[in-house]
Amino acid sequence: MxxxxxxxxxxxxxxxxxxxxxxxxxxxxxxxxxxxxxxxxxxxxxxxxxxxxxxxxxxxxxxxxxxxxxxxxxxxxxxxxxxxxxxxxxxxxxxxxxxxxxxxxxxxxxxxxxxxxxxxxxxxxxxxxxxxxxxxxxxxxxxxxxxxxxxxxxxxxxxxxxxxxxxxxxxxxxxxxxxxxxxxxxxxxxxxxxxxxxxxxxxxxxxxxxxxxxxxxxKKLGITREQLIDVAILIGTDYNPDGIKGIGPEKAYKIIKKYGKIEKAIEYGEIPKSLITFDINEIRKLFMNPQVIKPDRELELAEPDEEKIIKILVKDHNFSEDRVKNGIQRLTKAIKELKGLSRQKGLDQWF
CATH class of the missing domain: 3.40.50.1010 (5'-nuclease)
Known part of the structure; x- marks a missing residue:
């Protein structure tokens, strides 16, 4: 969602x-x-x-x-x-x-x-x-x-x-x-x-x-990423789907723009504390410091394997062989051109 x-x-x-x-x-x-x-x-x-x-x-x-x-x-x-x-x-x-x-x-x-x-x-x-x-x-x-x-x-x-x-x-x-x-x-x-x-x-x-x-x-909104996350929390995220009843995007933005963070809005009575049924900091952390990994290899295009593609699409799932082969030709050409473009960019740094 x-x-x-x-x-x-x-x-x-x-x-x-x-x-x-x-x-x-x-x-x-x-x-x-x-x-x-x-x-x-x-x-x-x-x-x-x-x-x-x-x-x-x-x-x-x-x-x-x-x-x-x-x-x-x-x-x-x-x-x-x-x-x-x-x-x-x-x-x-x-x-x-x-x-x-x-x-x-x-x-x-x-x-x-x-x-x-x-x-x-x-x-x-x-x-x-x-x-x-x-x-x-x-x-x-x-x-x-x-x-x-x-x-x-x-x-x-x-x-x-x-x-x-x-x-x-x-x-x-x-x-x-x-x-x-x-x-x-x-x-x-x-x-x-x-x-x-x-x-x-x-x-x-x-x-x-x-x-x-x-x-x-x-810059347009005049807020930080963390404040935008607070706006999202008020609206409702995948981690608190219901958000706060009666608060849509515009109202949530105005609240955070005025108070800076959800806790301040609660402190000044803008948001009743009883409506907070989730851990605000926990949701912030999920967005600010999500679980991710650094790639352990180069993220580069490789040569297509025509035999494997045909097996998956044509033999296993009844795709049109002519259409798939035509697609493989387009795929091979596109990857070749992109690799050539990448090599050219690499050479350009020396001139």
Missing amino acids: GVDLADLVKDVKRKLVLYEVKGKKVSIDGYNALYQFLAAIRQPDGTPLMDSLGRVTSHLSGLFYRTINILEEGIIPIYIFDGKPPEQKREEIERRRKLKEEAEKKLERARTEGRIEEIRKYSQAIIKLSNEMVEESKLLLQAMGIPTIQAPSEGEAEAAYLNSSGFTWASVSQDYDSILFGANRLIRNLTISGKRKLPNKDVYVEIEPEIIETENLL
Whole structure:
């Protein structure tokens, strides 16, 4: 879910000119991207793509073809995958599980009554990403020559760390949590750009990549990153999903802008102490000092393994062999060009 900072970032976010990322690495929140593929790549009735055995393949299709598109734009993707979630996230995970159960019941009713739009809606709401799907996604990326990292905990925190530490130029996610985790730049819509249907409407809109630069955001708001985390805590994060009742983004911002921190707002009676049912400092620490690891190897592109790609997509999951082979040709060319660009940059430093 992530924290809802949309109202606070609207004046600083801008359209991303892909050329400014050319030749640069970006750290992509892998789970976030896979969920986007599962939600967006659907059949007309709302069900995901499947192979002959009924196994979902939307995530593999999105991962293969969208990653190739990203590479052809001259961008080097590094995919980061979640490890064990913090204990404080248990409530949010349980909430999501219950929502999926409710959506499954509504989906069955919609199917029985033939309500097409509701079938599409609830089919997306019950999206599940199994461990098997994640592991196969990693194998596909490795076969494609794309670097992957297994995070010790939150994938988005690791992606933000790679960015703030200079391993990547930006963090890529749909969630704004990357900013709270310390990313210097957050790119949204990179993995799902293109025409998308609005929920519950027969209307399509063009989704374009956008970028939010943390320094500009904090300067515009006139607060620190830690104060922005306090704003998020008041709104509600994955670690305290309910936040404080009656406090939305604008009100939370005004409170922190005025008092500097949550404790001061409580001290002066702006927020009743009885409404604080969570450990404020513990949540701050999860954002300010998340569990991350330093890469133990160079995050470089490798030569694609055509045989492994064909096994995963064509032999195991019935993808079109012609389409996959065409994709492999594009993939190989894009990686070769990016490696050439990287070598040229290396040589430029000597002249």
